[in-house]
Amino acid sequence: MNPALDDAIRQRGKAFFASIRGESPSIFNKGFWTGKVMDWAMQNEAFKVQLFRFVDVLPYLTTSGNLSRHIEEYFTGGEAGDIPAVLKWGAEKSGMFGGVAAKLMGKAIRSNIEGMARQFIVGEQTKEAVKNLSKIRKDGFAFTVDLLGEATVSEIESDAYRDGYLEVLDAIAAEQASWKPFGAATDGLDWGSAPKVNASIKPSALFSQARPMDFEGSVEGILARLRPVYRKIVAMGGALCIDMEQLKYKDITIELFKRLRSEPEFRDYPYLSIVLQAYLRDTEHDAAALIAWGRAEGLPFGIRLVKGAYWDYETVIAKQMGWPVPVWTRKPESDIAHEKIARLILENSDLVYFQCASHNLRTISNVMETAAQLGVPENRYEFQALYGMAEPVRKGLLKVAGRVRLYCPYGELLPGMAYLVRRLLENTANESFLRLSFADGEAEDILLENPQKTLERELAKAPAKATAAPASPASLDGLTAFRDEPLADFTVEALRKAFPEAIAAVRAKAGRELPLWIGGKAVATADRIPTVNPADPTEVLAQVCQAGTAEVDAAIAAAEAAFAAWRDKTPRERAEVLLKAAAIARRDIVALSAAQVLEVGKQWDQAYNDVGEAIDFLEYYAREAVRLGTPRRMGREPGEKNHLFYEGKGVAAVIAPWNFPLAISVGMTAAAIVTGNTVVYKPSGLASLVGHGLVDIFKEAGLPDGVFNFCPGRGSVMGDHLVAHPKVSTIAFTGSMETGLRIQEKAAKVHPGQAYCKKVIAEMGGKNAIIVDDDADLDEAILGVVYSAFGFQGQKCSACSRVIVVDSIYDKFITRLTEACASLKIGPAEDPENAMGPVVDASQQAKVRQYLAIAHQEGKVLVERQASGQGYYAPLVVVAGIRPEHRLAQEEVFGPILAVMKAESFDQAIAWAMSTPFALTGGVYSRSPRHLEKARKEFRVGNLYLNRNCVGAMVGRQPFGGSRMSGVGSKAGGPDYLLQFVDPRVVTENTIRRGFTPIDEDDEWFD
Known part of the structure; x- marks a missing residue:
């Protein structure tokens, strides 16, 4: 950054601090209940967690008994750590008396927390909200009104959300004529640039079925309810800002903003804005793309730039799903991004009206001094603050900048509590500017430091942790730790586009013959069954050859012939095949998913995640087999060596379901194969096309002939024969309770030539x-x-x-x-x-x-x-x-x-x-x-x-x-699942030779 500009920013910031010295936001005022509790929360992380969880649940505690019980549960015991006396007393009294004292304390706590919530909400009812909005304007602040509640679970609730905006806008329309515009302008606009009426709206609440997978449907579903709201705002001469929510809605929000702004009805009306979040790594690119689009279309618009309010959520979800973390992981990085994006917007002030939303005095000062350096007219940018959150900052801004808009939520207390929790989490976080400046008393020079220098200082103290990448096939010389395959992320445009193409590719092969695969050779039979699309049963996806008893015998014979050589491979050699198979499935994940969409009717995300689970089984069981494959020393007595190890049982029959046609098929098959068994695989007749995918995967992975044999067939013809065959040692089954119990009954009977008590691994039903x-x-x-x-x-x-x-x-x-x-x-x-x-x-x-x-x-x-x-x-x-x-x-x-x-x-x-x-x-x-x-x-x-x-x-x-009746055996995808497919053996060696005993450091010679 330009040193002169940076110095001007610091001087501007110091002047701000001087103007508000001695003041503190109400949430940090220790003279009040809220301030005392917030102070305690900032000193005690465990208490903070419990407090915010309690605030979140409070609206549901509608009886004194329920309230008292929750106070006791949240604020006694070790979960909350040390707690302030006012809450400790209430918790103790709720348990000690359960009577008048508990009710009084519960009532007091409820009243204080609800009062805290109302501090940040402009009103619960429309009349109250409009009255307070008028008061805000009398105090010299503009407003943007936001209806609380972003989680709609039905279209009726989405209608109600839309109607709530129409109602409050009608009420505002009746009042706005009495509001004088700010500044000396005579055009009726505040500061000569902004309409007096301003609303902010959360788009996802306007369409309960909005989701990234249905991108087009989500955009149009939201627009259908957004248009009448915007139409009313335009008729009032107002402005609308479309809020940005979680990352999953980002691209949907940008697209619907562009469509609304460019519709013929609204093209000539410039007062539409969109929120961008500086903490997202992609926001600089999004801002540049929006500006380029606006110039190409000749459409001016507004951008509200915020730091972002879902940092914890986005980080946790990304890690759970196996996705790259989309946000900057250090606060100075978000501050740097805000300053860069702010400059980009100000450089395009002829097109974009800038709304800087921040309580950070460094951020605010940067915008003011950058605008001055670039010669941006004052009526091309404004500042925004949260209603009830940072009173000293907003008052200081009003004195210096004169163009301050308050973000004013209104609505019911229930969604208001969720809003309150998010605001409190944001402003009591360790790196929050408000906390550092007003609660912790951090030095002004540190708070006003260039965020690039702050980042360098932090990195020098503690280098950034590398973000773990999704697991990839590992070298067997050093297996990496297992990580689940990332789940479907349909915010990625390429994935959304890939699905229709992959579905078309499956259709292009419709009607082909699928032979059996026995001993490494394709085997056709005259008996064939069509597998069809359940959404259109006339669409035949493939003709599947059916195995009879003769083919089952041939498959078992091929598996038995391959068993000894495969069993004697090292665990690492067998695991290597599974890792290669995982890489193939990962490469073809969309194609494999498309087959499920058509053959069994799985939705895109369900199908994709089923294939991802199949990959996980391959990767996980490969590692588990290597872990179990090392012989274990048993006992420490001198003079003998005892080693426990495992080996495959023989031929395994794998009988798979249609509902998880790849994941469960691969899971049972991979577990059998990697532990040294050979497999005869019977897919469900309803999912044989998906099941045939295993043939291609294992063939390309280099699995020896006969280790895996594909035998689709009619259960009534070959099912009992496969289960009862004397050469089958293990049966892995997933399906209904009735079929599972029948298999167990059949497997219990010993037939001539049978060398094994059959092992049945059965996952059955659930209620x-x-x-x-x-x-x-x-x-x-x-x-x-x-x-x-x-x-x-x-x-x-x-x-x-x-x-x-x-x-x-x-x-x-x-x-x-x-x-x-x-x-x-x-x-x-x-x-x-x-x-x-x-x-x-x-x-x-x-x-x-x-x-x-x-x-x-x-x-x-x-x-x-x-x-x-x-x-x-x-x-x-x-x-x-x-x-x-x-x-x-x-x-x-x-x-x-x-x-x-x-x-x-x-x-x-x-x-x-x-x-x-x-x-x-x-x-x-x-x-x-x-x-x-x-x-x-x-x-x-x-x-x-x-x-x-x-x-x-x-x-x-x-x-x-x-x-119980849901299954026998151990848990799939767990550390003991493979043990069901092996026989444990122990070899004991006497190491004494004529009285001489070799010394082994692991031997226990003396107690």
Whole structure:
């Protein structure tokens, strides 16, 4: 940076500090309850976490008993660490008396926190909001009004969000004539540049089905509700700013902004702005691209530049998903980016009206001095601050710049609390400018330092941590730690474009013959079955040759012949083949996904993540095999050596399902192969095209002939024969409970020539429940239940088929759930706008319809979405009034039917959840620490998910599998899964020779 400019920025900043010296934002004022609690939170991280979580749940605590219980849960015990006396006393009294004292203290705490929330909200009702907006203008500040609530779970809620804006704009319209414009301008504009009425809007709330995968549908869905809001604003002579939210909506937001700005109706109206977030690494590029677009189109517009409010969220989500971290990881980097982007905008001030949104005096000073250096007219930029958040800064700005707009949220307290928590987290963070300047008393010279120098100083103290890249196939000379394959990221335009192309490529090969693969050779048979697209059963994707008993015998013979040589390969040699297979699947991930979209009706993201899980199994089991493959010394006594090691059993029959056609097929097959077994693989007849993909993958990976044999066939013809064959030592099965029990029964019988007691590894069904507690976050619970119940048409063994709701929150939950289900789009999975598609075949369709009839008999059907079309579309059903004794509470449907149960208490909810023979997955949405701990102990299922959906287990992170009638054996994707495919052996050697015993440093000679 220019030294003269940097010096001017520092001098400007010092003058600012001088003008506000001795003042402090109200949140840091220790003379009030809020200030005391915030001060304590900044000194005690554990207490801060508990406090902010408590603030978040507070609106749901509608009874004194519930409030007192949560105060005790959050602020006693070790979770909160040391707590301030005012809260400690309340927590102790709530437990000690449970009476008048507890109620009074609870009421006081609620009142103080709600008061804190209202400090940052301009009003809960429209009349109150307009009154306060008028007061703000009397104080010399402009405003932008923002309706709270960005999480809409249904189109009814999106309509309500739109209508909320229309209502407040009508109220403002009645008042704005009495507002005098700021400055000396006579054109009715504030400062001669900005309309008096200004609104900010969160686009995702205008379309509940917005998601990156359906980019075009999301843009148009949002625009449909945004147009009438903007039309009213234009008629009022106002301005609109489109807020930027999470990264997943960034490109959607930019595109809808461009379309709205360039529509013929609005082209001649310049007062439309968009928010850009400096903490995103791509924002400088986005700003430059927007400016270039505006120049090319001849369309002036505005940019509000913020640092960004979702840093923690974006960082955590990226790490969980395996994506590159999209934000700058050090605060000075965001400050540097803000200054660079601010300069770019100011250099284009003839086109772009700049709105600098920051409480950071260095950032503000930079904008003022850069504008002066560039000769930017004062009416081409303004400053913005959050209402109720940084009073001294905004007052100082008003004195110096005279052009200050307050960002004014208004609306109900419930979404207001979420807004409050985000603001408090942002401003009490260790690196927050407000905290450093007003609470921690950091030196002015440090606070006004050029952020480039700050970054250099930080890097000198602690070099930046390298961001871990997604795992790639590793050299066997030194295996890297396992990392899951990144999940589908449809914010990437190239991935969105790749899917239609890959689907077209699958169609281009439609109708081809798929032979068996036995002993390294293709084997055609006369018996063939078409595999079809369930969205259009007339579309034949392939003709699949079917194995009879003769082909099964041939495949087993080929596998037996290959066994000894394959067993005797080193674990590393076998693992190397799996890593090569993983690399091939990774290269072809979209093509493999496209086959699932057409053959079994999986949505794009579901199909992509299924292939990703297959890659994970290959990578994970390769590493596990190397770990297990090292013989283990047992005992330490001198004079003998004992080594435990594992070896493959022989021929494994792998019987795979259609619902995770690649992931589960690969998982069971890879586990058998890498441990030294050979495989006869029977895919589901409904997913044989996907199953045939294993032939190509293992062939290219260099797997020896006979180790893997592809044998699709009719279960009625060859299923029992394969299971009962005396040369089969292991059976790995995933499917229904009925079939799994039959396999176990058949495998238990010993046949002539059989050398093994057959090992059966079976993952079977589930009747999975999600419990919604009385304090649950319904925004999250509704979306989690809907996704768990209806993702891939409810055809997952882990799908939620029962939701058990505690009585006091039941009505709210039911209303929002039914509205959310009514908003889902149903149609072919190849169209990304559809959240639900057809079930897999006619028998599944008939089964769902059968259970729909049962639903009408046993309960009250709240939702019955009958999709039309020639595909195997089954009704989406939500049925209430179900009790544990009903069939819908006990029997696995494996389709889009959700039973809703109303429990009197959390204890009853857990008892009902455990009232079935199954124990696969379960979920709990609760913000009660005590109830979450109770669920950990008493909700005994294989995979329990707290405050998230109950599907989508990740290899190595959430090993998957259940107990009771949900399965036998260990968890797939876990550290002991491979042990089921091997025989342990121990070799003992006597090392004494005529009294001489070699000394080994591991021997235990003396106690």
